[in-house]
Amino acid sequence: MSSRDRILGRVRRALADVPADGTPYEQAVERGYLQEHGERTVEETVDLLAGNLADYRAVVHRSDAEGLPGLIARLLGERGVERVLVPPGLPPAWLSAADATRVDDRAVSTHDELDRVDSVVTGCAVAIAETGTIVLDGSPDQGRRRITLIPDHHICVVRVPDQVVASVPQALGRLDPVRPLTWISGPSATSDIELDRVEGVHGPRTLEVVLVSGE
Amino acid sequence: MTGTFVGMPAFPEAAREAVRDRTLRGNLRHATHTIRAKRAGAVAELSDWAALREAGRRIKDHTLRHLDRYLVQLEEAVTAAGGTVHWAADAAEANRIVAGLVKATGESEVVKVKSMATQEIGLNEALLEEGVHAYETDLAELIVQLGKDRPSHILVPAIHRNRGEIRDIFRSEMKEWGRPAPEALTDSPAELAEAARLHLREKFLRAKVGVSGANFMVAETGTLVVVESEGNGRMCLTLPETLISVVGIEKIVPTWRDLEVFLQTLPRSSTAERMNPYTSMWTGTADEDGPSTFHLVLLDNGRTDTLADEVGRQALRCIRCSACLNVCPVYERAGGHAYGSVYPGPIGAILSPQLRGTGSEIDASLPYASSLCGACYEVCPVAIDIPEVLVHLRERIAQGGPVTRNGNKVVLKPAKGHAAERAAMRAARWAFSRPGALRGGQRLASRTRRFHPRSLPGPGRAWSGTRDLPPVPAEPFRDWWQRTHGGKDAGK
Numbered sequence: 001m002s003s004r005d006r007i008l009g010r011v012r013r014a015l016a017d018v019p020a021d022g023t024p025y026e027q028a029v030e031r032g033y034l035q036e037h038g039e040r041t042v043e044e045t046v047d048l049l050a051g052n053l054a055d056y057r058a059v060v061h062r063s064d065a066e067g068l069p070g071l072i073a074r075l076l077g078e079r080g081v082e083r084v085l086v087p088p089g090l091p092p093a094w095l096s097a098a099d100a101t102r103v104d105d106r107a108v109s110t111h112d113e114l115d116r117v118d119s120v121v122t123g124c125a126v127a128i129a130e131t132g133t134i135v136l137d138g139s140p141d142q143g144r145r146r147i148t149l150i151p152d153h154h155i156c157v158v159r160v161p162d163q164v165v166a167s168v169p170q171a172l173g174r175l176d177p178v179r180p181l182t183w184i185s186g187p188s189a190t191s192d193i194e195l196d197r198v199e200g201v202h203g204p205r206t207l208e209v210v211l212v213s214g215e
Numbered sequence: 216m217t218g219t220f221v222g223m224p225a226f227p228e229a230a231r232e233a234v235r236d237r238t239l240r241g242n243l244r245h246a247t248h249t250i251r252a253k254r255a256g257a258v259a260e261l262s263d264w265a266a267l268r269e270a271g272r273r274i275k276d277h278t279l280r281h282l283d284r285y286l287v288q289l290e291e292a293v294t295a296a297g298g299t300v301h302w303a304a305d306a307a308e309a310n311r312i313v314a315g316l317v318k319a320t321g322e323s324e325v326v327k328v329k330s331m332a333t334q335e336i337g338l339n340e341a342l343l344e345e346g347v348h349a350y351e352t353d354l355a356e357l358i359v360q361l362g363k364d365r366p367s368h369i370l371v372p373a374i375h376r377n378r379g380e381i382r383d384i385f386r387s388e389m390k391e392w393g394r395p396a397p398e399a400l401t402d403s404p405a406e407l408a409e410a411a412r413l414h415l416r417e418k419f420l421r422a423k424v425g426v427s428g429a430n431f432m433v434a435e436t437g438t439l440v441v442v443e444s445e446g447n448g449r450m451c452l453t454l455p456e457t458l459i460s461v462v463g464i465e466k467i468v469p470t471w472r473d474l475e476v477f478l479q480t481l482p483r484s485s486t487a488e489r490m491n492p493y494t495s496m497w498t499g500t501a502d503e504d505g506p507s508t509f510h511l512v513l514l515d516n517g518r519t520d521t522l523a524d525e526v527g528r529q530a531l532r533c534i535r536c537s538a539c540l541n542v543c544p545v546y547e548r549a550g551g552h553a554y555g556s557v558y559p560g561p562i563g564a565i566l567s568p569q570l571r572g573t574g575s576e577i578d579a580s581l582p583y584a585s586s587l588c589g590a591c592y593e594v595c596p597v598a599i600d601i602p603e604v605l606v607h608l609r610e611r612i613a614q615g616g617p618v619t620r621n622g623n624k625v626v627l628k629p630a631k632g633h634a635a636e637r638a639a640m641r642a643a644r645w646a647f648s649r650p651g652a653l654r655g656g657q658r659l660a661s662r663t664r665r666f667h668p669r670s671l672p673g674p675g676r677a678w679s680g681t682r683d684l685p686p687v688p689a690e691p692f693r694d695w696w697q698r699t700h701g702g703k704d705a706g707k
Contacts, residue, residue, distance in 0.1 A: 002302070003302040003304045004302040006304050006622065007286075007302055007513070007519060009622070010515070010519035010520075010522075010523075010622040011282045011283040011286070011519050011522060014519050014523035014528075014619065015280060015282070015522065021280065028277050029274050031270055032263070032266040032269065034262070034263040034266075037260070037262060037263070052489060056489075056492070111421075112420060115416075115420060130489065132490065133490045138501065144504040144505075145449065145453040145495075145504055145505055146453050146454060146504075146505075149446060149449050149450065149453065168478050168479050168490075172474055173472075177438045177471050178436070178498050179501070180453075180495075180498075181497075182493065183490065183493065184493060185490040185492050186492050187492070188445055188446040189445070189492050190354045190408055190445045191371070192353070192355035193378050193381060193404040193407055194242070194246065194404065195245075195249045195371065195374075196404045198404045198405050198408045200408070200409075200412070201411065201444075201445035201447065202352075202412060202416070202445050202446035202447045202449070202450055203449060203493065204446075
């Protein structure tokens, strides 16, 4: 007998005492919880996102579409960034004012090559206000998972208010599980030493989120 | 690794050692109280916490009730998404499967995401016997591995270590495993984290095989979910060419939507954060993004035996948040090592004896490692009634009874060492069913109270050695009631 059959057989025997139940799943679990915590205007939701991002030590900036290239150029310039990773579908205008050398996100790049890059600029799929989370889904403006992991500095552009939702339930409704998903809440952090929070372990030590309107 | 749970003494003995260690108690007290206060704040932010907890309980109960169906559905979904599913009935089989998969890649080292399931089966040790080095990459697991130590907390495995101890471990051990610690390393958490970053980065960038567990598996879509903070998880899940995930069969949720419950309750219950810094979700393999080969090993290892116990099966709802450890007065003083299991604290006290059976002394002692105060039940985000299961398991151990082991129904004999307890219970049953004898006995006890010993003789000595015997009142309650209230008609 295969282990598959053995395990499934054990499960069925273990449940022999449980009466049969044909209730469809949608009705089997009552979902009395909220889809959103509190009532907010669109502006308040965006403010909450900004506040919660900052609370977990992301650096938050605001801009309109016109000012975005200048802002990104300034953020890269302030850090002396020489090489910046660019996902294939990033709107060209975003980096139009930046001096840094562009490094394309390519499948053939080695990890060591990516390790020599200073920064990465991406868009996002959705941002969650209540938790201060941005979610990447590998779309062309976000690229492969590793490009937002290996460089030490990540600039993520969130289109407000279109890409902002209030809550975790609302975010899941917008996401496609078939895509590889990365949820990011603040920069990499650890609390493993006496439960003191330290930012920056393996992922980017600096996360800058730009909330851009009118894009 | 010299640290092992095999041959651990029973809980009271192990705990006696631990509670004498002042450094350990200090470290534990600081850590558990810090996180306890933070958690209360994070939970208070969600006004619908009770409803989320109830939904979580129901989702997990429903899943367990139809576990066979969801396992098959998950297998189909993962396979359709380009993954390969393996089934492991026990630890030895799981280790064999993983070792075989690693060796088939031609590699001799793997990087690991922190995973309770792989600790439970002793994967690192099994791989080492096959010549494969497994590197733990979670900071706390790294501290434990470098210190040739054992984890003592589900979420913060090195909770028993303070920063000075960690610095000493890094200084002396890192060079044995790869990049040495910086010369002038101090005990500041930021510097220690930086040392770990540099030490591990060379391993991440060259690793060809990653091994992980998972927090959730979605039957409907075949999606696996790992929540973490440091990015070591993302490194292991996305940089290697081959990813092997070893996951307990109870970690399934039926639908994508179900994650909306657990992604709200897990981070707040475990690290007391609104959301953990990183959550990775993957469904099979993705084109040119992440590992090109994905294996899922579905692990039983005692879970179906646990499922067969009508009272105890609720332990399988556990999402490993560790909130119960942080509120437990027993854990706070005894620490995680005393439990002799990778699952310490209240949940460990009910999960380990069910997964492993109560054949060993340590497993038979675990259901007694509790004050039954109920704080663990209060904080549990999936409402596992831990005290109920503890009492159930105590009864099973003291009296014996039918259990399922390795899929077979067997009748457990009463455990040794509980003869006095059974005799006392038999005597109590006899006395309580004979009011005259009970009254006579109580009066006799009151009149002879001056002659009662301070501690018990014989088998009761161990009990009274750490407790004060309650004094017998000068007058039995029933006599007092009769005298002062004139019996049952007094109020009329």
